Amino acid sequence: xxxxxxxxxxxxxxxxxxxxxxxxxxxxxxxxxxxxxxxxxxxxxxxxxxxxxxxxxxxxxxxxxxxxxxxxxxxxxxxxxxxxxxxxxxxxxxxxxxxxxxxxxxxxxxxxxxxxxxxxxxxxxxxxxxxxxxxxxxxxxxxxxxxxxxxxxxxxxxxxxxxxxxxxxxxxxxxxxxxxxxxxxxxxxxxxxxxxxxxxxxxxxxxxxxxxxxxxxxxxxxxxxxxxxxxxxxxxxxxxxxxxxxxxxxxxxxxxxxxxxxxxxxxxxxxxxxxxxxxxxxxxxxxxxxxxxxxxxxxxxxxxxxx
Amino acid sequence: xxxxxxxxxxxxxxxxxxxxxxxxxxxxxxxxxxxxxxxxxxxxxxxxxxxxxxxxxxxxxxxxxxxxxxxxxxxxxxxxxxxxxxxxxxxxxxxxxxxxxxxxxxxxxxxxxxxxxxxxxxxxxxxxxxxxxxxxxxxxxxxxxxxxxxxxxxxxxxxxxxxxxxxxxxxxxxxxxxxxxxxxxxxxxxxxxxxxxxxxxxxxxxxxxxxxxxxxxxxxxxxxxxxxxxxxxxxxxxxxxxxxxxxxxxxxxxxxxxxxxxxxxxxxxxxxxxxxxxxxxxxxxxxxxxxxxxxxxxxxxxxxxxxxxxxxxxxxxxxxxxxxxxxxxxxxxxxxxxxxxxxxxxxxxxxxxxxxxxxxxxxxxxxxxxxxxxxxxxxxxxxxxxxxxxxxxxxxxxxxxxxxxxxxxxxxxxxxxxxxxxxxxxxxxxxxxxxxxxxxxxxxxxxxxxxxxxxxxxxxxxxxxxxxxxxxxxxxxxxxxxxxxxx
Numbered sequence: 001x002x003x004x005x006x007x008x009x010x011x012x013x014x015x016x017x018x019x020x021x022x023x024x025x026x027x028x029x030x031x032x033x034x035x036x037x038x039x040x041x042x043x044x045x046x047x048x049x050x051x052x053x054x055x056x057x058x059x060x061x062x063x064x065x066x067x068x069x070x071x072x073x074x075x076x077x078x079x080x081x082x083x084x085x086x087x088x089x090x091x092x093x094x095x096x097x098x099x100x101x102x103x104x105x106x107x108x109x110x111x112x113x114x115x116x117x118x119x120x121x122x123x124x125x126x127x128x129x130x131x132x133x134x135x136x137x138x139x140x141x142x143x144x145x146x147x148x149x150x151x152x153x154x155x156x157x158x159x160x161x162x163x164x165x166x167x168x169x170x171x172x173x174x175x176x177x178x179x180x181x182x183x184x185x186x187x188x189x190x191x192x193x194x195x196x197x198x199x200x201x202x203x204x205x206x207x208x209x210x211x212x213x214x215x216x217x218x219x220x221x222x223x224x225x226x227x228x229x230x231x232x233x234x235x236x237x238x239x240x241x242x243x244x245x246x247x248x249x250x251x252x253x254x255x256x257x258x259x260x261x262x263x264x265x266x267x268x269x270x271x272x273x274x275x276x277x278x279x280x281x282x283x284x285x286x287x288x289x290x291x292x293x294x295x296x297x298x299x300x301x302x303x304x305x306x307x
Numbered sequence: 308x309x310x311x312x313x314x315x316x317x318x319x320x321x322x323x324x325x326x327x328x329x330x331x332x333x334x335x336x337x338x339x340x341x342x343x344x345x346x347x348x349x350x351x352x353x354x355x356x357x358x359x360x361x362x363x364x365x366x367x368x369x370x371x372x373x374x375x376x377x378x379x380x381x382x383x384x385x386x387x388x389x390x391x392x393x394x395x396x397x398x399x400x401x402x403x404x405x406x407x408x409x410x411x412x413x414x415x416x417x418x419x420x421x422x423x424x425x426x427x428x429x430x431x432x433x434x435x436x437x438x439x440x441x442x443x444x445x446x447x448x449x450x451x452x453x454x455x456x457x458x459x460x461x462x463x464x465x466x467x468x469x470x471x472x473x474x475x476x477x478x479x480x481x482x483x484x485x486x487x488x489x490x491x492x493x494x495x496x497x498x499x500x501x502x503x504x505x506x507x508x509x510x511x512x513x514x515x516x517x518x519x520x521x522x523x524x525x526x527x528x529x530x531x532x533x534x535x536x537x538x539x540x541x542x543x544x545x546x547x548x549x550x551x552x553x554x555x556x557x558x559x560x561x562x563x564x565x566x567x568x569x570x571x572x573x574x575x576x577x578x579x580x581x582x583x584x585x586x587x588x589x590x591x592x593x594x595x596x597x598x599x600x601x602x603x604x605x606x607x608x609x610x611x612x613x614x615x616x617x618x619x620x621x622x623x624x625x626x627x628x629x630x631x632x633x634x635x636x637x638x639x640x641x642x643x644x645x646x647x648x649x650x651x652x653x654x655x656x657x658x659x660x661x662x663x664x665x666x667x668x669x670x671x672x673x674x675x676x677x678x679x680x681x682x683x684x685x686x687x688x689x690x691x692x693x694x695x696x697x698x699x700x701x702x703x704x705x706x707x708x709x710x711x712x713x714x715x716x717x718x719x720x721x722x723x724x725x726x727x728x729x730x731x732x733x734x735x736x737x738x739x740x741x742x743x744x745x746x747x748x749x750x751x752x753x754x755x756x757x758x759x760x761x762x763x764x765x766x767x768x769x770x771x772x773x774x775x776x777x778x779x780x781x782x783x784x785x786x787x788x789x790x791x792x793x794x
Contacts, residue, residue, distance in 0.1 A: 032334060057335035059534060061527075139746075143690050149704050149733070149748030153691035154793075256695050 010084030017083055025070055028063065106281075113283035116290075121170045124287070125294035134291025137284055141276065142292075150295050154255055155271060162296035163251050167240040173289045178282075180275035183243045187268035191227040201225055202261040208236045208248045213258075337530060339456070340596040342439065343449035343588070347615025356427045357436050365481070368488035373714055380490050386742055392675070393712040393742050397682060404671040411664040413538065417545035418656055420633065421552040425539060426610035431531050434482075434524035435594065438475060445471040449591060475525050476517075483517030529595040532608055543605060548636040549651040553611055555589075555600040555631050556639060563600075572626050582630050586620055589613035589631060599631055680713035681739070683772050685786040688748065693791040699755040702732065703790050707770070709737060710744040718775040721749065722783075725769045726790055728757035751790060758792045765789040 045053040080088040087093075116130050124130050139148055145156045152158040162168060165183060166176050192201050200221030205228075206213035225236070231244040238246035245253060253271075254264055276285060370377040372390055379388045387394040394401065416423045425432060445467045446452045458464055487509050488496050499505050505513065523531055532539045546552065563583035570578055583600070590598045592613055595606040599613045617631040638648035688704035696702045711717050719737045723729045732750040739745055751768065753761070768790040773783035 059530060060334045060336040061530070062534065063334040143688075145690060147691035147704050147748075148688050148706055148746075149750060151691070151694070151696075151702075151704065151750070153694035156691070250697055252695075256699060 007085075010086075012084075014084035014086065017077065021070060021073055021077075024066075028066055028070075032063065110283070113281070113287065116287050117283045119290075121173075121290045121293040122297070124290035125297060130287055131291055131294060134287045134294075137280070137288040138291055141279060141288065150292070152253075155253065157253055158251070159292050160295040161251060163246065163249055164240060165238075165243045165245060165253075168293070168296065170289070170293065172240070173293055174285060176273060177280075177285050177289055177292075178275065178277045181243060181273040183269075183271040183273075185231075185244075185264060185268045185270075187266060188227055189266045192224050192265060197221070197224050198262055198265050199258070201228065201265060202258045205236070205247050205261050206258060209250045211250060211256075338596075340529060340594065341449045341452045341456075342594045342596075342612065343591040343616075344439075344443055345592040345612045345615045345619075347618060349611035350615050353427050353432075353436060353610065357433050360428060360430075360433055361437070365485050368485060368493040376492050376494075378489060379492060382490055384742075393680075393714060395682065395710055395712060395744075397710075398712075401671065401675065404667065404674075408664065408667055408671065411660060411667065413542070414545055415657065415660040415664055417542045418547070418550060418660060419652055420609075421546065421550055422539070422542050422607070422609035425532065425542070425608035429608075431523060431528075431536070432594075432608065432610065434520055435528050437478065438524040439594075441474045441478070442471055445474070475521050479517035479521035479525075480513065481517075482520045483513035483515070486516045487512050529606070529608075532595065533606055539608070540605070546603075547654075547656065549638075549648070549654055551633040551635055551648065551652075552603055553599060553607060553609055553614060553631065554603070554634045554636075554639055555583075556629070556634065557600075558639070558642065559583075560600065560630050572624070582621070582626050584620065584624070588616040588620055592616040678712075679774075679784065680711065681717060681719075681774065681784075682708075682710040682712065683770075683784050683786055684708040684710075685749075685770050685788045687788060687791075693793045695793070696752065700752045701755070701758040701792055702750055702752045705749045705751065705770075705788060707737075707747045707749045707772075708744065709739050709747065709772075711739040711742055714741045716740055720773045720775065722771050722773070723751055723768055724771060725767055726753055726757070726761065728754045729768060729790065753790065753792070761790075761792050763792050763794040765791050 077083050078088065079090045080092055082088065112133075116124055116127070119127070119130075138146075138150065142150070146152045146159055147156070150159040157165060164172070166172055166181050189195075189198050192198055200217045201224045202221070203213045203217035204219075204221030204225055207215070207218040225234075228236075231242060232238050232247055233244075236247040238244045252260065254260060254269060280288065367378050368376060372388075375388060377388070377390055381387065385396050387398075413424055442452065446455050455464060455467065484496065484500070485493075490512075491499075491509060496505075496509070499509070527535075559581060560583035561581040562579065563581055563585040565584060566575075566578060566580050570580075572582075575582065587598075589600065590596070590613075592615070593599070594610060594612065595608060597604050597606045599607065611633070614631050614633070618628045621628050621630055635643075635648045635651065637643070637651065684707070686706045686708070688706055691704050694702050707721065709719060717739050719739065721731055721735045721737060723731060729751055732752040733748065737745075737747060749770075766789060768788050770786040770788060771783040772786065774781075777783075
């Protein structure tokens with residue numbers, strides 16, 4: 001209705017509807033009685049030599065059906081919204097109907113979720129129906145970024161490798177999903193030095209994970225890594241408290257190889273995981289969290305590093 | 308009264324005949340038709356068809372098969388079970404095929420012998436026949452019913468009408484119940500009946516379908532055929548001059564009229580009378596209330612009740628049968644015998660209908676016989692276009708939908724081809740539970756050098772899905788997709 005803001009349109013539509021209904025009824029009354037003098041079975045029209053138009057009376061039940069539609073239409077317009085912007089006597093609205101449906105569904109679901117909310121991740125991960133629900137939630141809410149196999153892609157973390165930027169404990173995962181995360185790597189080129197230094201540091205970072213690198217350049221870069229160590233740690237293993245990446249494993253969120261690493265040092269990057277607390281209920285977050293946890297614990301056993 | 312002007316055209320201006328007396332209603336209450344009961348060859352056949360079609364309709368939901376209902380349309384799960392077949396909504400083409408076959412059968416039968424469907428197999432006819440039978444049990448035959456309708460209200464009338472209504476309503480509800488039994492397992496429906504705990508849609512359809520049966524077979528009857536049914540009208544378009552239709556043999560019958568009993572068949576010429584004694588039995592038995600002696604009319608549903616009635620009269624008079632019979636227009640005009648008319652059945656129109664019908668039936672049967680008991684769909688993952696994984700390999704993710712149309716567990720092996728070095732990185736062996744449909748993420752990897760050789764962009768890739776049960780004697784199913792190498 002956004003194009004028809006004026007209240008006049010509402011009156012116009014209501015009037016048009018009422019007049020149409022009345023006209024239908026009038027038409028029925030006016031045409032229900034014959035007008036001419038004598039009786040004949042045809043209208044007198046003849047086509048193709050012998051094709052005559054018959055003028056048999058309509059069956060009365062047909063007329064009754066017609067009246068029923070008019071009565072139904074009138075009743076409907078009284079009870080439901082339809083006459084312009086009139087609300088109808090029942091006060092029905094599609095929004096209210098939807099909310100009612102949702103309330104009903106929530107009530108039915110809360111019974112299911114209540115059972116799961118009390119279960120810790122390792123226990124929940126073994127519950128097949130719970131994981132089926134978790135997978136649905138993941139596909140509908142998470143897969144758009146993390147991929148439907150949860151392995152992510154460039155810029156979107158792989159959730160199956162048990163490598164966690166912000167921690168892989170139950171509490172950390174729930175926090176990540178509920179409130180979201182912002183991962184911020186500032187541009188570090190100036191802090192590291194000139195373009196050659198950036199290249200050296202990139203080689204050093206590659207060396208941390210034994211990736212192919214220039215050994216001499218890495219040696220030159222090692223002292224410059226001090227600037228990075230504030231966040232990534234002197235050993236380059238990162239810090240889950242601030243979400244800095246572990247540089248010693250062969251996992252590259254923002255691209256593999258020297259060029260990608262230099263781009264990160266030169267430009268930095270702010271990566272956002274949006275908060276889900278307004279999209280999902282606490283219980284849903286619990287189940288989808290357990291599903292995510294289960295992806296890196298396929299044997300169902302919590303290992304020391306993440307739990 | 309001034310006549311209304313008619314549009315000028317090729318007719319020019321001509322006077323219009325005044326239509327209806329002023330003040331009379333243009334709508335008419337339909338007079339109830341009380342068809343007289345009739346016995347005979349065609350009537351027996353109609354009862355055979357009533358029993359066959361209704362044994363099928365009422366009985367089928369009770370037939371067990373593979374541990375479930377033989378015919379069940381599970382709308383909630385979107386699975387349609389018909390004996391050994393498990394159909395998906397994607398298989399609706401078979402329903403289309405079935406409808407095309409039905410249409411062509413209708414064309415064929417109608418062109419050969421008129422409205423056979425209407426007169427013998429149409430649910431409207433069949434249920435009307437059942438409801439009429441009940442009406443006869445309670446209220447007697449035509450004359451008794453006419454008298455009862457005219458009689459004032461009495462205890463006798465009340466019990467006869469009430470008993471009929473009760474029986475009608477029971478049959479209507481049973482029909483609605485059976486109808487819903489094709490969608491909800493009928494045994495579930497039975498236990499729901501005991502507790503009266505139907506779901507809202509079950510309630511609606513049992514009552515609505517029951518009411519529709521009651522109304523259409525108890526009250527609307529021939530009105531449905533005359534005013535509502537589209538097929539009734541277009542079937543006349545299938546007629547030609549060699550179609551066998553219920554016909555009154557004017558040459559034999561006229562001039563009609565009463566005659567002394569002493570005059571035999573041989574003496575008819577002497578008193579210049581035809582064979583029709585004008586007993587009007589043919590009119591009394593007609594379920595649509597027409598007089599077949601006026602020739603073919605659109606109301607005629609080809610039920611041949613008048614043929615049976617007239618043959619009975621002819622037998623009593625010791626006249627030859629067939630004053631009213633199935634005959635063609637050409638046959639009546641040229642006084643052909645039955646054989647001469649039947650010889651004209653194989654005319655081009657029938658051959659075309661027959662050939663098309665056969666071809667479609669054969670096509671449908673072949674397609675069903677060769678149908679794979681599973682369906683596969685490969686869709687590229689919408690989240691991740693492509694990614695680089697350990698060792699610089701390029702990985703793409705696909706969602707594989709596997710739909711099992713089998714009632715046993717099926718095992719599949721998935722492979723890819725079309726790109727050198729491409730391989731499935733996730734588990735290539737997939738199990739699908741009976742009649743399940745699963746969505747599975749599948750990862751395909753291409754080694755770095757091969758990816759380099761391909762260059763950035765989308766490259767055609769084919770998935771091959773092999774069912775273990777088919778290994779060695781059937782080709783794997785091939786599904787096209789693309790593999791993306793990032794810049």
